[in-house]
Structure formats: structure tokens, C-alpha cells
Amino acid sequence: MKVGIVGLPNAGKSSLFNALTRAGAEAANYPFTTIEPNVAVVPVRDERLEQIAELLGASEVVFDTISFQDIAGLVAGAHRGEGLGNRFLAHIRETDAILHVVRCHTDDRVVHPDGRVDPIADIETIETELILADLEQAERRLERVRRIARSGDRQAIAEQAWLEQLIEALQSGRPARSVPVPPDAGDALRALGPITAKPTLFVANVDEDVDSVPEAVAAHAAAQGAGAVAISARVQAELAELEPQDAAALRAELGVAESGLERTTRAAFALLDQIAFFTAGEAKPAQSWHLRNGLTAWHAAGEIHSDIQRGFVRAEVVGWRELLAAGGYAGAREQATLRLEGRDYVMRDGDVLTVKFTP
Ligand SMILES: Nc1nc2c(ncn2[C@@H]2O[C@H](COP(=O)(O)OP(=O)(O)O)[C@@H](O)[C@H]2O)c(=O)[nH]1
Numbered sequence: 001m002k003v004g005i006v007g008l009p010n011a012g013k014s015s016l017f018n019a020l021t022r023a024g025a026e027a028a029n030y031p032f033t034t035i036e037p038n039v040a041v042v043p044v045r046d047e048r049l050e051q052i053a054e055l056l057g058a059s060e061v062v063f064d065t066i067s068f069q070d071i072a073g074l075v076a077g078a079h080r081g082e083g084l085g086n087r088f089l090a091h092i093r094e095t096d097a098i099l100h101v102v103r104c105h106t107d108d109r110v111v112h113p114d115g116r117v118d119p120i121a122d123i124e125t126i127e128t129e130l131i132l133a134d135l136e137q138a139e140r141r142l143e144r145v146r147r148i149a150r151s152g153d154r155q156a157i158a159e160q161a162w163l164e165q166l167i168e169a170l171q172s173g174r175p176a177r178s179v180p181v182p183p184d185a186g187d188a189l190r191a192l193g194p195i196t197a198k199p200t201l202f203v204a205n206v207d208e209d210v211d212s213v214p215e216a217v218a219a220h221a222a223a224q225g226a227g228a229v230a231i232s233a234r235v236q237a238e239l240a241e242l243e244p245q246d247a248a249a250l251r252a253e254l255g256v257a258e259s260g261l262e263r264t265t266r267a268a269f270a271l272l273d274q275i276a277f278f279t280a281g282e283a284k285p286a287q288s289w290h291l292r293n294g295l296t297a298w299h300a301a302g303e304i305h306s307d308i309q310r311g312f313v314r315a316e317v318v319g320w321r322e323l324l325a326a327g328g329y330a331g332a333r334e335q336a337t338l339r340l341e342g343r344d345y346v347m348r349d350g351d352v353l354t355v356k357f358t359p
């Protein structure tokens with residue numbers, strides 16, 4: 001899963017990126033990977049998995065990862081190529097979700113590009129750029145699809161109708177997510193990849209002594225069906241630089257919720273409607289995985305390995321709490337909290353899964 005971090009210059013994107021990256025490095029047993037200076041693959045720490053690993057005597061703990069990209073350079077006029085805008089917009093198009101960092105803190109030592117602190121105006125500046133970028137892309141796509149539609153291709157005809165509606169919406173400032181794709185238009189959404197249809201999480205970069213999302217930002221997010229979390233990017237970045245004990249001491253002193261970053265990563269997963277499941281056994285790695293909510297044991301097997309999915313026979317499933325309560329798999333079997341399930345079993349968040357398969 002790839003998440004792009006956007007926001008105006010000085011909003012706090014790099015601070016958040018650094019905090020997420022270093023915290024991830026700290027949580028992992030292995031070094032995180034930096035693909036490019038602005039891309040980091042971060043393990044998603046999950047205490048449930050740590051408990052399971054300890055209980056079962058796992059050989060190691062392997063957290064699922066999430067990749068963050070710090071996308072700088074988004075300014076008013078980016079869709080026209082201002083400040084290398086087009087290149088940055090191309091990066092955003094490749095992400096699964098967007099973290100939109102909004103400056104809410106009032107530290108006047110940090111320069112604001114427009115010389116004032118106005119979170120809603122800032123959000124609108126960014127959203128306008130994203131909408132205009134989508135508009136340009138949609139118009140280009142429409143030209144191509146029109147030509148195909150003329151030959152009578154049904155799917156192209158449906159896609160053309162959708163694109164025309166979409167263009168109208170974008171022109172009046174509404175995001176692409178407000179125009180659903182008709183089922184007969186095939187993979188039109190993937191073909192276009194509109195930025196304003198991506199799930200978005202607003203990150204309110206608040207003053208150190210604030211722990212809630214400003215009302216106006218919360219209302220804006222809610223109106224869009226987006227999430228919102230509050231964080232002090234600077235405090236989180238500073239904490240992430242410290243040794244764990246020192247960080248804990250500073251946190252206590254500042255009264256900062258330890259879960260600031262975890263809250264953000266978790267919110268990002270919830271935003272994408274993902275659930276976590278685990279695989280674990282004695283002297284084997286304990287691993288966490290993610291899967292779209294509503295998918296089945298068969299899909300979960302595919303996350304682990306395509307061979308396991310192909311040879312799927314049945315699944316043994318137990319909730320993480322029940323597994324802990326029973327003291328292990330044997331106990332869970334006795335208490336009948338460990339169940340045999342078929343391929344169509346719908347996975348639940350926190351399930352511990354063992355797939356029986358024929359190689
Ligand atoms: N007081 C305060 N300063 C912050 C906060 N977050 C970021 N900054 C400062 O604002 C400046 C710009 O932050 P940066 O993360 O580089 O912003 P970017 O341009 O969006 O990447 C830096 O000097 C940060 O230290 C915050 O929560 N509070």
C-alpha cells in the first residue's frame with residue numbers, strides 16, 4: 001500500500017514523513033528501506049502480533065509494511081506545471097491514498113507561503129490543484145474514448161458518458177469521488193486514476209498543546225467522507241530522533257499521546273478499508289498482513305503466497321483474543337474458538353489464520 005503525503009510548502013510534510021520513517025525503523029527488527037530520499041517503506045507495528053508471537057514462541061516478528069512518499073512542490077498553479085507541479089502530480093496519481101497535511105499550528109517562526117494561518121483556505125488551494133489536474137487528465141482521456149465510442153464499443157460509450165459527467169463535476173469544483181463509475185464502464189476508474197477519487201486522510205498539524213482536530217477541518221473532512229487526525233509533526237519528528245527511553249520520558253513530560261503516529265498509520269489503513277490478520281506458529285515467523293474488508297480466507301491465502309491460494313484446502317481461524325485467552329492453538333481447539341473454515345469465510349480484523357493447502 002502506497003500513501004502520498006501532500007500539503008502546501010511548510011505545512012509539515014517532511015516532519016511527518018521523518019517521524020513515520022524513523023518510528024518505523026525503530027519498531028522493526030530489520031532496517032526499513034529507503035527507495036528514494038522521499039519514499040520510505042515503514043513496518044506497521046501491531047501489539048496484537050507481538051503478544052501472539054510471544055505466546056507461541058515465534059522465531060521473529062514481521063510486520064506488514066506501508067510505503068509513504070513525501071510529495072513536495074504542490075503549490076497554486078501546479079496543474080499548469082508551476083514549481084515542477086506536473087511531475088509531483090504524476091507521483092500522486094500512483095498512490096493508493098493521500099495524507100493531506102494542513103498547517104494548523106500558530107508558531108510564527110514558521111513562514112506560511114501566503115503569510116497567514118488559514119487551514120481551510122490551504123486545503124482549498126491544494127484541492128483546487130488536484131481537481132484541475134484531474135480535469136486536464138479527464139479531458140485528454142475523453143478525446144481518446146470518444147474515438148473508440150464512435151465505432152460502437154459499448155464499454156467506451158459508457159465510459160464517455162461517465163467522463164462527460166465527471167468533467168462537469170470537476171469544472172464546478174467537485175471531486176471525482178462524487179461521480180460513481182457505472183458498472184458497464186469497465187475499468188474506467190483505473191484507466192483515468194483520478195487523484196480526487198483517492199481516499200484521503202487530513203492530518204491537522206496542530207500546536208504542541210492541542211490534541212484535537214480544529215472544528216472547521218473536521219467538518220470539511222466529514223463533508224467529503226474523509227478522515228482527520230491531529231498530530232504535532234514537529235514533536236513527533238523530534239520524538240522519533242530520540243532513543244526509546246528518552247522518547248518515553250519526553251512524551252510523559254509533554255503529555256503527548258504515544259499513539260500519535262500509530263493513530264495515523266491505523267487511520268490510513270481504516271481509510272482504505274483494510275483489516276489486519278496474522279499468521280504465526282512455534283519457531284516460525286509471526287507475520288501481520290492486510291486485506292480489504294469483506295474479502296475471504298481464499299483472498300487472505302493469496303496475500304501470503306499464490307501457491308497457498310492455488311492449493312487452498314481449508315482454513316483454521318481463531319480471533320487473536322481467543323487465541324491468547326486459550327494459551328495457544330491446542331487450547332483454542334479444545335475451547336472450540338479455533339474453527340475450520342472454507343474458502344468463502346469472510347476474514348475479520350485480528351483473525352489468526354493457518355491455511356491447509358496441497359502443494
Ligand atoms: N511549531 C511547529 N513547527 C513545525 C511543526 N511542524 C513542522 N514545523 C516546522 O515547520 C517547518 C516546515 O516543516 P516541514 O516539515 O519541512 O514542511 P514541508 O515543507 O511541508 O515539508 C520546519 O521548520 C518544521 O520544524 C509543528 O507542528 N509545530
Ligand SMILES: [Mg+2]
Nearest residue numbers: 013014015072
Ligand atoms: Mg518538505
